Amino acid sequence: MPPLHPPRAATPDVTALPEHSPDSPLSVHDVTVAYRHKPVLWDVDFDAPPGAMIAIVGPNGAGKSTLLKAALGLVPLASGGVAFWGKPFAKVRRRVAYVPQRESVDWEFPVSVLDVAAMGRYGRLGWFRRVGRADRDAAMACLERVGMDGYAGRQIAELSGGQQQRVFIARALAQEADLYLMDEPLAGVDAATERTIIGVLGGLRSAGKTIVAVHHDLQTVPEYFDHALLINTRVIAAGPVAGVFTKPNLHATYGGRLTLMDEAAQELARTMEGLR
């Protein structure tokens, strides 16, 4: 075969891809994040394929939520970089919707369900402009997509956990983004809500959107997602679910035994602590 491309790009090796591919809605390059002295993410390298549903999977404390937060600039990177469609996040904010964990807000806050969904419109409204009829209609349509239109006037404290989650997803839909980063969208929701949410996410994927979701239920990963990113501080494996969801990979992700590297790191940390 004649070499049509420069040799670097011709190798089908992930590490050889250009640093921030403009095709990938989200490329995470060598990201390390540390809280105090403990690294939470170590050299994470990952390109999200466009138009896919990608699950971030790993045990508690593996850095799944932190990866989303680091990508969105909510926690500082110790090193590495993140690009969205090859651009810095600040340039493409509107195209990226974030669904935080439900527990991250106070549900006693005095707002209605429709108010929360309409918050997805604030980015395009800009400073000082009030939420108008068009925005309310758009927010209402999004509530309808998640089956919450009947609750539009309710105070958010009256909702069940699954309903709260659906309202958060409606808020993200109202943003009309191209990439959706979701932190455990199916955590603690009932079976009917799970079906509704998966239906909505499937609709987004059919429309060419990309979804990256932290997911805790290993059993449903192959059914719901196309791709998976297995992490436990480091990336264990990434790619199409069928190829990635292997016993050795899952064992490496969830396995109880510390690797030699981790032991060495902990030893080092203890020594440093002793020297302070």
Next chain:
Amino acid sequence: MSSLMDILLFRAGHNTAVVLVGCVVLGVSAAVVGAFAVLRKRALMADALGHATLPGIALGFMISAAFNGTGRETAALLLGATATGVVGVLAVQGILATRRLREDAAIGAVLSVFFGVGAVLLSRIQALPGADAGGLTHLILGQTASMRSGDAWLIAGAGAFAVAVVALLYKELRLVAFDQEFARVQGWPVAGLDLAVMTLVTVVTVVGLQAVGLILVVALLIIPPAAARFWTDRLGVMLVVAGVIGGASGAGGAAVSAVSRNLPIGALIVLFAGAIFLAGLLAAPRRGIVASVVRTARLRLLVASHHRLRELLGGPSDPLGAHERLADLALRRRGLAASTPAGLVLTEAGRRRALELEHAERWWIDRFGTTPGSGPPPSADAVEHILSPGLIDRLDGRSRGGDRP
């Protein structure tokens, strides 16, 4: 001496009217600004700020005394108050940034140290020869007898500014208070908006010093919005209600203080606000204590009456405990049961009601192995009227699917 009514209708002379206007505007603006401090869980920061103004007041006095002798220049005092107040807030944030202390401890430490420094400086001032430091202690507990129309204008201007900023930034402040992470991801300057709220809190605190004093000014920021929350679930309504409560407390405190010359106005304003808060805590329709006690008692009585109805279906029996005795009383009054020499027995209407209940419970148990929610099961008839046909089909489908335990 003027009556309360005269004072509230501005018929008690210029000075009293000035004080009244000042206190009402202060009450309204502190409530509106304070609502966002409370919702953003920053309310106690305002307390640190208030106490941290004391050393600045003393320093302002000393500096202006060094220049013109009397030291009672309002501008110097308020500028000094602002300066150390801001330093106090920054100190709290600095301590929090080191992640060594929790917020409550950091606020407590800063608040007391700054207040201590202020107290030491004040005692030095009182020992200065020729200094008229008498007015300074009013800034601690508040005293409006000395409020002049210039001061009232200052409060009115600052209050109007604060309310205008909140109105302008309503959407943004609400977003940050509800979900700051989402706001940051959308590109809103969360730190800048927080700073805006803290600036308004500072403005209201400093202009409020003369009226209510630095110890109690935080009450005007916190109590009215907290009281307003009892009455509404909407932020917009809550701001209006909080403003009304704040303004009414200001008016009430000013009026009572004018009638009884020697009661401190700051304390009176806070007592009015506190009384309104207490009324809401007890009597608000859904969030009040009385309403919630009544709701619980009603539910218990309902459960006990249903239990008794079913029990009496099997023959006369004695009630167990207070709830069942009350339930028996309710059943007799509704004509569902009647006293006989043998004991309580069901009437014909009571028998029908009891059978209905049994039927409803069987309907649920047969289908799903359990009844929905807590409390007595809704009757099958009610189910067909309340639930959508789609949901009933889904429920039926589930039961046929062998999901039963």
